[in-house]
Amino acid sequence: xxxxxxxxxxxxxxxxxxxxxxxxxxxxxxxxxxxxxxxxxxxxxxxxxxxxxxxxxxxxxxxxxxxxxxxxxxxxxx
Amino acid sequence: xxxxxxxxxxxxxxxxxxxxxxxxxxxxxxxxxxxxxxxxxxxxxxxxxxxxxxxxxxxxxxxxxxxxxxxxxxxxxxxxxxxxxxxxxxxxxxxxxxxxxxxxxxxxxxxxxxxxxxxxxxxxxxxxxxxxxxxxxxxxxxxxxxxxxxxxxxxxxxxxxxxxxxxxxxxxxxxxxxxxxxxxxxxxxxxxxxxxxxxxxxxxxxxxxxxxxxxxxxxxxxxxxxxxxxxxxxxxxxxxxxxxxxxxxxxxxxxxxxxxxxxxxxxxxxxxxxxxxxxxxxxxxxxxxxxxxxxxxxxxxxxxxxxxxxxxxxxxxxxxxxxxxxxxxxxxxxxxxxxxxxxxxxxxxxxxxxxxxxxxxxxxxxxxxxxxxxxxxxxxxxxxxxxxxxxxxxxxxxxxxxxxxxxxxxxxxxxxxxxxx
Numbered sequence: 001x002x003x004x005x006x007x008x009x010x011x012x013x014x015x016x017x018x019x020x021x022x023x024x025x026x027x028x029x030x031x032x033x034x035x036x037x038x039x040x041x042x043x044x045x046x047x048x049x050x051x052x053x054x055x056x057x058x059x060x061x062x063x064x065x066x067x068x069x070x071x072x073x074x075x076x077x078x
Numbered sequence: 079x080x081x082x083x084x085x086x087x088x089x090x091x092x093x094x095x096x097x098x099x100x101x102x103x104x105x106x107x108x109x110x111x112x113x114x115x116x117x118x119x120x121x122x123x124x125x126x127x128x129x130x131x132x133x134x135x136x137x138x139x140x141x142x143x144x145x146x147x148x149x150x151x152x153x154x155x156x157x158x159x160x161x162x163x164x165x166x167x168x169x170x171x172x173x174x175x176x177x178x179x180x181x182x183x184x185x186x187x188x189x190x191x192x193x194x195x196x197x198x199x200x201x202x203x204x205x206x207x208x209x210x211x212x213x214x215x216x217x218x219x220x221x222x223x224x225x226x227x228x229x230x231x232x233x234x235x236x237x238x239x240x241x242x243x244x245x246x247x248x249x250x251x252x253x254x255x256x257x258x259x260x261x262x263x264x265x266x267x268x269x270x271x272x273x274x275x276x277x278x279x280x281x282x283x284x285x286x287x288x289x290x291x292x293x294x295x296x297x298x299x300x301x302x303x304x305x306x307x308x309x310x311x312x313x314x315x316x317x318x319x320x321x322x323x324x325x326x327x328x329x330x331x332x333x334x335x336x337x338x339x340x341x342x343x344x345x346x347x348x349x350x351x352x353x354x355x356x357x358x359x360x361x362x363x364x365x366x367x368x369x370x371x372x373x374x375x376x377x378x379x380x381x382x383x384x385x386x387x388x389x390x391x392x393x394x395x396x397x398x399x400x401x402x403x404x405x406x407x408x409x410x411x412x413x414x415x416x417x418x419x420x421x422x423x424x425x426x427x428x429x430x431x432x433x434x435x436x437x438x439x440x441x442x443x444x445x446x447x448x449x450x451x452x453x454x455x456x457x458x459x460x461x462x463x464x465x466x467x468x469x470x471x472x473x474x475x476x477x478x479x480x481x482x483x484x485x486x487x488x489x490x491x492x493x494x495x496x497x498x499x
Contacts, residue, residue, distance in 0.1 A: 014149075015149065016149065017147055017148065017149030017150075038216040038217060038220075041216040042215055042216055042217065045212070045213060045215065048212070049213070
């Protein structure tokens with residue numbers, strides 16, 4: 001896993017209180033990790049803070065999985 | 079109107095996590111006041127408080143993780159965690175676990191708080207100033223709102239009846255129990271989870287209440303001497319924190335399922351001083367009318383009252399309440415015991431009335447009046463027994479609990495021993 005993926009995974013584990021092994025690249029925040037809509041808003045804020053990127057609302061709406069988040073951040077930082 | 083009884087209690091107090099743990103220490107004369115060490119107090123006039131006994135959950139210490147997952151705690155202020163803990167305990171104590179539609183819809187929640195999530199609002203303000211609006215959490219609002227204690231408890235236990243809250247400063251807990259009692263009496267619910275929760279011990283709150291001249295500031299070096307209701311050396315209240323929750327239940331509903339009954343809630347009175355934002359009216363008329371209304375509703379007279387759990391905050395207002403009680407009970411003064419348990423646990427603000435209603439129920443159950451600690455030299459003479467220093471064994475069949483709040487809002491509850499009749 002890339003450095004970005006590791007950091008994303010850690011944020012997800014901390015915020016959602018889930019076991020590390022459940023946080024796979026394809027895991028959906030809502031369907032697989034027990035998040036609700038407010039949790040996902042907070043997750044996006046945590047990603048913004050951690051990586052110093054801005055994630056506009058329309059982009060945030062398309063970040064549904066751990067992999068989506070990693071891809072967005074990699075692209076934003078490239 | 080339908081009759082209402084208490085069938086469960088739960089409590090998180092500065093003397094312990096749990097009703098019985100708290101009660102045992104209260105009767106033993108223990109005192110929870112100490113210097114605040116969790117944050118800077120050097121520049122504050124009041125440096126002491128009655129904090130919860132935080133710990134790993136053993137020996138009646140309070141461990142928030144036992145009551146709410148850490149990831150959920152992060153989203154709410156502590157008053158909600160305290161309410162969740164006390165509600166869990168109260169429902170378990172009552173043995174009430176509604177599982178079908180009918181029972182869930184017949185069970186409501188009415189938990190109040192005087193201030194709610196003050197600390198979180200302060201932190202949110204810093205975030206807004208320092209990092210901007212995009213860093214305000216989606217949990218900022220639902221983690222601070224006072225009625226979210228009721229909301230969270232209802233969600234956890236699937237209680238789908240009336241969902242309500244009270245905000246009347248230091249009368250909150252008593253109003254919550256009184257209003258919930260009425261919802262049951264009127265047939266809007268069969269069971270209510272009712273009480274108050276407060277987590278006010280933070281810098282802005284100590285600064286604010288001290289600015290109102292409400293806090294003790296002369297006993298910082300001897301915290302356990304600070305809360306001293308009725309004593310000549312009293313100089314303000316000591317802030318406490320915690321939650322008290324009762325399960326109120328319609329009498330026949332409770333009997334049908336063989337529930338244990340602590341006491342019957344027979345009277346509830348409310349009044350307004352219409353006088354001053356923080357001070358009670360000098361003549362104590364609001365307090366007097368409030369107690370009078372509660373007794374009238376109960377169909378009792380002052381001669382029936384055995385024990386009064388006073389509001390008694392250890393401020394100048396103590397003697398105003400005492401005067402109102404003397405006016406109420408007249409010639410019966412010498413048969414009444416009246417104590418302020420705030421001498422042991424401090425002032426729990428919006429939780430005070432609920433915790434003290436529970437103490438009143440236990441006073442009836444065990445025929446014992448908890449003590450008023452530190453009452454070395456009463457500032458006025460009275461024929462009423464103020465239960466100085468040590469608890470008093472005595473017959474208690476009827477107890478009255480007073481709560482008075484900023485804004486001139488007063489509430490009194492009357493509890494009576496349930497004898498099966």
